[in-house]
Amino acid sequence: MLQTIHITHAQKLLTWYDRHHRELPWRVSPAAAKAGERADPYHIWLSEVMLQQTTVQAVKPYFAKFLTLWPKVTDLAAAPVEDVMAAWAGLGYYARARNLKKCAEAVAAEHGGVFPDTEEGLRALPGIGDYTSAAISAIAFNRQSAVMDGNVERVISRLYAIDAPLPGSKPAMKARVAELTPTERPGDFAQAMMDLGATICTPKRPACSLCPFCDDCLAFAEHDPERFPVKAAKKEKPVRLGAVFVAVTPEGEVLLRRRVDSGLLGGMTEVPTTAWTSRIDGGTTTDHAPFPAAWEAFGTVTHVFTHFELRLSVFRAKTARISTADGWWEPVTNLEAQALPTVMKKAITQAIPRAFEKSPN
DNA sequence: TACCCGTGGCG
DNA sequence: TCGCCAAGGGT
Structure with missing residues (x-):
């Protein structure tokens, strides 16, 4: 008798990720990750803060510059704040740079120069919120944290055709992410969800035929993936x-x-x-x-x-x-x-x- | 909760 | 040309 083999969403996505992942300066490739190699938490933290509401292409030169100027978190902690602000100039959202400096000082002074390895420990640091704490926990420490950013919101809202508008629907969507996040390779899973959102499940003209979820996606079944995610109306700019x-x-x-x-x-x-x-x-x-x-x-x-x-x-x-x-x-x-x-x-x-x-x- | 907080690229 | 939006956090 033939037995149906159930392949989970996570397995489909990780198989896709093994083949189609992006190469990024702060990233450990899936092959190396499988061999047990982990990214430097300092690099992951720095890149995650820079990537908040900021594109990969804009971040790359700043990431390289910061690592050249301050190779370790303790170097950043010891740097004059004026130098950090000058190095950040042009990247925007300057509270991130002020909090980056405060966070480096806290890690150096209160954690012996070593980043906390739990979501809760990371969440307590300046400039690290729900997304960033989960991302560092998953990517740098391979913990089973539910990581949800704008990419993941788009993937999830389409996969389940969620009509409720953001940001109100955020908790329900995060619960879906938590269900999907596997015990094996949770760090790669988080990065794979974001890569999928960035390269396949894009805001406009998504490449659904290349998507590992095409057979499962309710928005694709409805023939209008661009309808998701639904967002609250925004007010005009004075x-x-x-x-x-x-x-x-x-x-x-x-x-x-x-x-x-x-x-x-x-x-x-x-x-x-x-x-x-x-x-x-x-x-x-x-x-x-x-x-x-x-x-x-x-x-x-x-x-x-x-x-x-x-x-x-x-x-x-x-x-x-x-x-x-x-x-x-x-x-x-x-x-x-x-x-x-x-x-x-x-x-x-x-x-x-x-x-x-x-x-x- | 809703608002404040930059910038650059893209369709 | 211009609205959209990007690995969000603080208050």
Whole structure:
């Protein structure tokens, strides 16, 4: 009598992963993982924090730079926070960098420089939430943790055709992930779910014919996988206005300031700027310049943040090297080394077009 | 819970 | 061109 052999979702996915996994700088290949090799928890933690709401391609050069500058977590713990912010500049969500530094310090001081190897221990550290603690637990320590990120949400919502909108449906979806997560190779399973979401079960035009779940997927059976995941409606972005002031000395120095540690672009470097308000006339004139000077209009720059669009009027003035209470003068040739977020680089480039071009030396 | 928090690539 | 979205966390 013929016996039906039940192949689990996890087995199907892991077989797919063995053949189609992505090669990533922080990853141990499935072959090596089967041989018992584990990734460095420091590398996994660093990559996971960088990958929060950030694409793999954007992370790669930053990951390499951080490992060069700080090969071990204790090196990062000992580094000046200003150096960490400058190295993070351009990657966005700067609270991640502040928490990265705090987390490294906690691991060094409270854990002997060794990362906790449980989800609960990891979850207690700064910048490590539900997803990241589960991911490090599974990937670095091969524990059976239910890992759910945006990729997994998409895979699960399609596999079970979940109509309830995110984020409300998140707990139910995580329960499904927990059911699917195997006792064998849970770390590879977690990475495989994310690889599947990133390369096959994509937001638009998913490659369902190549998917190991095509026979099981309810969304595929309904012929409309793109309908999932269902998400709550998002609100529109308001416009905020402001002005920035690029002061340049005859010696080629620019006046910079450090933003407060909390809130938008917290702890990052800026050129003097007004408050950013929704007023039609809000701060677009020289009324709030850092000091009186022959301010000259240099057009505007627009920058879109997560929850508002910013339009900045750019002003430039040639000035003497005035002493200021809350700022410093930085040579234009050294701006690249500063912790300048992208919006500030845009504004400076508007006033000094060649500010961030590589010097001959 | 809902809001705050960057950036760049892509269809 | 522009809305979408990416390995989310903090409060």
